[in-house]
Amino acid sequence: MGRGLWQMLVDFVFPPHCPVCHAYVEHLGAWCPDCMAAAQKPHVILLPAAMQPLIGTAWALGRYHGGLRSLIHALKYKKKRSALPCIATFLRESDFVLPTAIDMAVPVPLHEARYRERGFNQVELIFGAWLEGQGLPLEQALVRTKQTGPLYRMRPSERRQSLKDAFSMARDADVSGKHILLLDDILTTGATLSACAAVLRRAGAARVDVLVFASDHR
Template identity: 50%
Template sequence: MLSILTDFLFPPRCPNCRAYVERRGDFCDTCARRLAGLRAIARPADAAAYIAGIWALGHYREGVRDLLRALKYQKKKGVLVQLHAMLAAGEEALARLPDALTAAPVPLAPERERERGFNQTVLIFAPWLRAHGIPLETILVRTRETAPLYNAAREERRKELRGAFAVAEDAQIAGKNILLVDDIMTTGTTLMECARVLKRAGAQNVYALVLASEHI
């Protein structure tokens, strides 16, 4: 009853272009085609030694950017409906991911996670990973906060991130295929530094899956 009333007062709209849609949380057909679907991303040359493949489910722009900002900075967990819909839209491409994976979220600095109350990457990926039998484990920890890197050059980012991640004390990763998950990929330096730490600790292959990338 309440939902009928809500739909009448606030008809469901596409979170990207605001077109009317049938079900709350759905993207319209045009945006679903344009924004979602698993895509392989070219690895930065210096990442090739550590990361065997990178995939993204959407482009980090417009609606997707707004949804991620609402989740992270306004703590609006309601937007998870749409973000989970993006993962569902990439479903048929799941077969392209390698088998026998253990997922590892890119960790936040402990102070930031405490302040935010959650790691957005875990909230975004946990249900999807669970549904596909991919265990999500705290394999990586962040050893220190890093300076905001939005406008930093690639080399500067790499330097700032060096040593910012470590393998958790009780993590068993020798010989495992690890799927790094993160909300956004910008230059790929964070994923690369995480992958470097994992490979050094004995991981067999490291892959990365991000919700949205600036490079699609």
């Protein structure tokens, strides 16, 4: 059976639906127009003063609630790769334009143990194909050398302590003089992104901007 015919059969038995309101949609990965319009909220995140020397500009493509929150949850915690076509459509329809000055895109890495447990780094799955389509492939310039507990439950001082020496440069990675786009799925406290940006800047990166899929900042 050809792939096209197979997909028609799958669509007939499991009709694709909008990831938010579950209305039927034309093809796998599509959203209904209303939910897509409501979720598309590209914006600049106002960073706390302590992060400003490390991070140039931080952008988010939408807010961390509703559809984007459930897509990230499905992918990250339930390991449902079936969320990816809807994420890909969201990125494709975003108005966000990658700044041309960026030399290199770097994902926030997972610790090796977490990577083995999850089977993938969700940041690579979210952004990888989209960036490659724009000629900016992801480079694994950072490694995570320490596991941390859930940071959002910690006080700021505990968070800093926990993230101390949690990241380092990958062997052979060269970021000196480069303008880096650091990527993560969400930005909540920004502590993880700051820790990564600090390592990149120490290794000589000229500038570090941040792009996240969703932010819970106002």
